[in-house]
Amino acid sequence: MLRHMRILLIEDELAITRMVERGLAAHGHQVLSAENGEDGLLIVASEQLDLVLLDIGLPDLSGHEILREIRRQRSDLPVIMLTARDDVESKVSALDGGADDYITKPFSYEELLARIRARTRDTGQRQSSTLELGDLTIDLQAHRVWRAGDHIDLSRREFALLEYFARNRGRLLSRQQILTAVWEYEFEGESNVVDVYVRYLRNKLDREGEPSLFSTIRGSGYRFDPPPA
Numbered sequence: 001m002l003r004h005m006r007i008l009l010i011e012d013e014l015a016i017t018r019m020v021e022r023g024l025a026a027h028g029h030q031v032l033s034a035e036n037g038e039d040g041l042l043i044v045a046s047e048q049l050d051l052v053l054l055d056i057g058l059p060d061l062s063g064h065e066i067l068r069e070i071r072r073q074r075s076d077l078p079v080i081m082l083t084a085r086d087d088v089e090s091k092v093s094a095l096d097g098g099a100d101d102y103i104t105k106p107f108s109y110e111e112l113l114a115r116i117r118a119r120t121r122d123t124g125q126r127q128s129s130t131l132e133l134g135d136l137t138i139d140l141q142a143h144r145v146w147r148a149g150d151h152i153d154l155s156r157r158e159f160a161l162l163e164y165f166a167r168n169r170g171r172l173l174s175r176q177q178i179l180t181a182v183w184e185y186e187f188e189g190e191s192n193v194v195d196v197y198v199r200y201l202r203n204k205l206d207r208e209g210e211p212s213l214f215s216t217i218r219g220s221g222y223r224f225d226p227p228p229a
């Protein structure tokens with residue numbers, strides 16, 4: 001599962017902005033957008049970001065100028081350039097100018113998500129395949145979980161939910177956030193599926209006489225915060 005990210009899109013074509021916003025939001029990412037380079041750079045300077053999608057052809061500054069400025073401010077911030085299909089020269093100079101990757105318009109969500117995944121794997125905390133949280137051990141590759149050494153058998157969905165909680169340890173997560181991230185589509189109207197699955201996880205993971213690993217925050221959602229082992 002993808003880590004949830006804050007992504008800045010600098011793009012002047014509204015149709016592309018809408019498509020990217022919709023596609024990334026459906027995967028739980030937050031998209032900030034700017035229609036021109038100047039606004040984009042203000043956001044780079046002031047916001048916490050995980051990645052930038054940058055159109056090469058913008059009305060004010062060129063993508064290359066913006067890239068140079070982003071690199072000056074934040075050398076570690078992954079930047080993916082959006083280029084036109086036949087613009088080989090631009091692609092080469094984008095990479096020479098310090099872009100991490102480029103993607104050619106028109107592109108599909110799948111392609112975009114794959115590029116984002118590849119770029120964010122390269123940076124920051126390299127994702128280890130095992131998470132240790134208190135006395136819980138979660139093997140993200142094998143989809144196996146142990147509590148204090150005892151293997152706990154989880155269904156695929158229970159595992160996905162636990163993984164999401166584990167990656168957001170200590171954060172208050174709303175039911176809608178959890179639905180969007182773990183079920184990957186929006187339920188119409190009211191759904192208690194999150195509550196049902198949290199109950200399944202509690203039944204399997206909690207110990208009698210000890211506080212639950214999953215706190216219910218009334219009216220808001222859940223927080224997962226296992227005590228240190």
Ligand code: CA
Pocket residue numbers: 011012013055056057058
């Ligand atoms: Ca453009």
